[in-house]
Amino acid sequence: MSSDNIYENNPLHGIGLEQVLTELVDHYGFEILDAYLNLNCFKNKPSIQSSIKFLKKTDWAKDKVEAFYLYQYKSLPRADDTQFELPPRDRIVPADQKPGEPAELSFEDAERLRQKRAEKTRARASAATPGNPWGK
Numbered sequence: 001m002s003s004d005n006i007y008e009n010n011p012l013h014g015i016g017l018e019q020v021l022t023e024l025v026d027h028y029g030f031e032i033l034d035a036y037l038n039l040n041c042f043k044n045k046p047s048i049q050s051s052i053k054f055l056k057k058t059d060w061a062k063d064k065v066e067a068f069y070l071y072q073y074k075s076l077p078r079a080d081d082t083q084f085e086l087p088p089r090d091r092i093v094p095a096d097q098k099p100g101e102p103a104e105l106s107f108e109d110a111e112r113l114r115q116k117r118a119e120k121t122r123a124r125a126s127a128a129t130p131g132n133p134w135g136k
Contacts, residue, residue: 009093011074012066018052020069027073027102035110036072037064063087075100 007013012020024033025048034042039061041054055062066088070076076097078084083091 006092007090009095009097010089010091011070011076011093011099012089017055017062017066018048020066021048021051021055024065024069024073028105032105032107032110033065033068035107036105036113037068038114039064059087072103072105075103 030042030046033039034046039054041051041061055065070088070091070093071078076093076099079091079093
């Protein structure tokens with residue numbers, strides 16, 4: 001495999017943020033995107049153009065949306081730890097991994113995920129000590 005095409009199997013290769021966002025909104029809608037990603041651009045007067053404007057300015061949010069696109073919408077298996085550290089567009093997807101059908105998402109699942117994240121945050125906070133504020 002030459003270095004020119006190592007990203008070819010990545011579903012984000014060759015498509016812009018507008019297309020990613022349009023596909024996600026067409027399939028899931030702004031409400032589900034807000035429930036899963038918790039980004040204000042999907043909550044307060046959402047539109048494709050205003051969301052693109054925000055995401056282009058905010059790398060962490062753009063990475064969150066693009067990771068959602070890869071692992072929920074394209075149903076790719078989770079990347080290994082080395083690849084997961086990279087932004088979604090820079091991840092190398094092995095040739096044997098092909099995009100699948102979009103995941104079925106619900107508001108109930110989004111709420112369960114939100115509660116699970118809150119529990120992890122509380123556990124980390126309670127494990128923190130004065131000399132070790134992050135509990136690591």
